[in-house]
Amino acid sequence: MSTTHPxxxxxxxxxxxxxxxxxxxxxxxxxxxxxxxxVGGRHRWLRTRTGRALAGLLGLLIFVGVWKFAQxxxxxxxxxxxxxxxxxxxFLQEWDSGRLLSSLxxxxxxxxxxxxxxxxxxxxxxxxxxxxxLADAMLGWLVRILRPIPPLAWIVFAIAWFKVTHAGAAFVxxxxxxxxxxxxxxxxxxxxxxxxxxLARAFGQDGWVRRLxxxxxxxxxxxxxxxxxxxxxxxxxxxIAAELIGMPGMGQEINAAxxxxxxxxxxxxxxxxxxxxxxxxxxxxxxxxxVLRWRPS
Amino acid sequence: MATVLRIADLAYAxxxxxxxxxxxxxxxxxxxxxVALVGESGVGKSTLLRCVAGLVDVHAGRVDATTEARPxxxxxxxxxxxxxxxxxRRVRANVAYGLSGLQLDRVERxxxxxxxxALTMLTELAERWPHQLSGGQVQRAGIARALAVHPQLLLMxxxxxxxxxxxxxxxxxxxxxxxxSKQPAVLFVTHDIEEAVYLADRVVVLAGSPARVALDQRVDxxxxxxxxxxxxxxxxxxLTERLAA
Numbered sequence: 001m002s003t004t005h006p007x008x009x010x011x012x013x014x015x016x017x018x019x020x021x022x023x024x025x026x027x028x029x030x031x032x033x034x035x036x037x038x039v040g041g042r043h044r045w046l047r048t049r050t051g052r053a054l055a056g057l058l059g060l061l062i063f064v065g066v067w068k069f070a071q072x073x074x075x076x077x078x079x080x081x082x083x084x085x086x087x088x089x090x091f092l093q094e095w096d097s098g099r100l101l102s103s104l105x106x107x108x109x110x111x112x113x114x115x116x117x118x119x120x121x122x123x124x125x126x127x128x129x130x131x132x133x134l135a136d137a138m139l140g141w142l143v144r145i146l147r148p149i150p151p152l153a154w155i156v157f158a159i160a161w162f163k164v165t166h167a168g169a170a171f172v173x174x175x176x177x178x179x180x181x182x183x184x185x186x187x188x189x190x191x192x193x194x195x196x197x198x199l200a201r202a203f204g205q206d207g208w209v210r211r212l213x214x215x216x217x218x219x220x221x222x223x224x225x226x227x228x229x230x231x232x233x234x235x236x237x238x239x240i241a242a243e244l245i246g247m248p249g250m251g252q253e254i255n256a257a258x259x260x261x262x263x264x265x266x267x268x269x270x271x272x273x274x275x276x277x278x279x280x281x282x283x284x285x286x287x288x289x290x291v292l293r294w295r296p297s
Numbered sequence: 298m299a300t301v302l303r304i305a306d307l308a309y310a311x312x313x314x315x316x317x318x319x320x321x322x323x324x325x326x327x328x329x330x331x332v333a334l335v336g337e338s339g340v341g342k343s344t345l346l347r348c349v350a351g352l353v354d355v356h357a358g359r360v361d362a363t364t365e366a367r368p369x370x371x372x373x374x375x376x377x378x379x380x381x382x383x384x385x386r387r388v389r390a391n392v393a394y395g396l397s398g399l400q401l402d403r404v405e406r407x408x409x410x411x412x413x414x415a416l417t418m419l420t421e422l423a424e425r426w427p428h429q430l431s432g433g434q435v436q437r438a439g440i441a442r443a444l445a446v447h448p449q450l451l452l453m454x455x456x457x458x459x460x461x462x463x464x465x466x467x468x469x470x471x472x473x474x475x476x477x478s479k480q481p482a483v484l485f486v487t488h489d490i491e492e493a494v495y496l497a498d499r500v501v502v503l504a505g506s507p508a509r510v511a512l513d514q515r516v517d518x519x520x521x522x523x524x525x526x527x528x529x530x531x532x533x534x535x536l537t538e539r540l541a542a
Contacts, residue, residue: 107419195381202350203395203446210397218385294385296428 082263087271090264099253104272107249109166110242114173115235119228121174122181127224130189131216143182151176152241159245169242169249176238177231184227188220222295225288232284236277299333299400301372301450301482302326302349307358308507309341309348318344320507322358326450329480333493335540336511337504342486343378344532346452349484350375360451369399373450374443378458380435383479388438389414397445409445417477433464440472444479451476452487459490466524466532469496473520490540495524502540512539 045051068084070076086180089236094100129135162168196215200206205214217224243251257265307322318341326332327407334342347353349360350373362372374395382391393410401409414420418435427435436456443451455467476483487493493500497516504511514536518528 188361195377195379196383199375199377199381199383199394201352202377203442204371204398205394207398214381214394218383284503294387294426294428296426 028146046056064262079261082267086264087095087267090262091268091271094253094265094268097176098271100268103248103250103253103269104276106166106247107239107243107251108276110169110173110249111169111235111239113166114238114242115177115231117170118174119181119231119236121230122178122227123185126182126185127189127216127220130186131212147179148212150241151238152244155245158242165186168245169247172242172245173235173238176241177235180231180234181224181227185220185224185229188227189216190221192216192219193224222292225291227290229281229284233277236273236280239273298412299328300325301330302361302484303361304349305359305361307345307348307360308356309344309353310356311344317356317507319348320509322507322509324501324510326482326484328449328482331476331485332499332501333497334484334486334501334503334506335488335490335493338488339538340506341426341508342488342503343454345508346375346454346486349373349450350452367447367449369401369405370447370449371395371399372448373452374446374448376436376439376443376451376454376456377454378455380439380456382435382438382442386427387423388419388425388427388430391427391438392419392423392441392445394442395424396431397499399446407433409447413441413444416444416478417471431464432460433460433468435459436468436493437471439541444481448481450492451481451483452481455486455488458488465492472496477520490536491524491529491533493538494518494529495522500536502536504540509540512536 046055053245064084071081071083091100126141129139154172155174158168158171162171192215196219197206197211200211200215205211239249240251240254242251244255246252250273254266254269257263257269304324305323307319308317309319310317320347324345334345336342344353344486345453348355349362351360352375379487383394386394389410392413393406396406396409410423411420414423418442419434419437422430422434422438427438430438436459439456440453443453457468460468469492483497485493485496490500494516500512500514501510502512502514503509514532516532518526518532522529
């Protein structure tokens, strides 16, 4: 198989590609040689989109098979694992009762506001401290103190400051999102090639607004967007913690169901979160592709 | 003829270094003049351009860009060795990069961009992303961006050193055609003496540490010149010998 094939193997096999254009091309060469031999030789059917979808489905079926076996055979202690066959029924029950849609709607409010606020602040403060020596020095210790505090620990203050409101739940999510975006924005802006700043100066475009808009942010965009994409997932992971403040939502439904041992219901909400996350991530990926369409593909 | 650049008694040292790159360096460039700056690598040719462009802070002496302040134009424009297009802008937007802040309205800006795209034969490629261009096209876009601000002094830092020999000759001829039609003064850094003699009215040799002008040679060859012409070859050889000495 030729290594100069127009579609890279690494893309077709869904191997992770590094972010930057240059390493991408380099590793693509490697990946095409390695996986070309390994996958191309023995699993030719994986070369098509359908083939890969089938493989993904197969992996899923095996997982459900093991799950069902563990539950039915008594391998897992009875009552500690839900019956996968009962999940659709539990789903319909949640749907019919209206709990699913209303909790989904409520969670989406927490999620959207938390993600938007956390990402905006993370970007502003991360980029700001990367650009300002003073801000960087002033935030150095503070960041070390605040960084390791789990979002869950902020709940008491979320309730104290925001009462039991959507804003309180969004606040807890925003904290989880903030750090992810803060650190990626910081290093992305730090990593802007100084040659572009020289260019801006040579062409009289070095007023800070212009430089930020025309050079710094576009140049840092790949790194920043990679961070925001991580945050798109991170925000869902903080959801249960966020809704512990007492706000309705899928996180609260999971807590409530777990409290009464309704494992099937827990799994239903887990799967709904997965599904909504997949939609969010796919939409964000499209957005990212559009914004970064200037990069060689 | 008016002087567009006068460097007098210039001194500069790299940050953190005690040994100056230049000490007491003098050089001037007349309006419309094409001056090539040659010298061994590391002698400070590119640094001198950066001093002129104000990209580094000189320690002593004067760099007077005595260009007249014309509306809608910059005194100088820079063409980088690596072209340095912004990869997130299409060619058209890259070429327009230096125009903000020049008090041109949208129509004038667009006319400028069209004009220089045509001059550099990039009109067809205006909507491309930089990564979709060849090495020569990238350099032409860098030159177009510099021409768009109607500079009176064009600072060019080894602009053709990264392209293949065929493309280099083509770009040299295109540059000469543009220079003859627009008549900006050019300060052109190169390590290629033949290129310097082929292009320039004057070849200035930088040598020594700290560097100074070791030789300022007028090239009195009629244009258009021939690269293989005996006079040109002779002058290039003589300069090479002086440089090696």
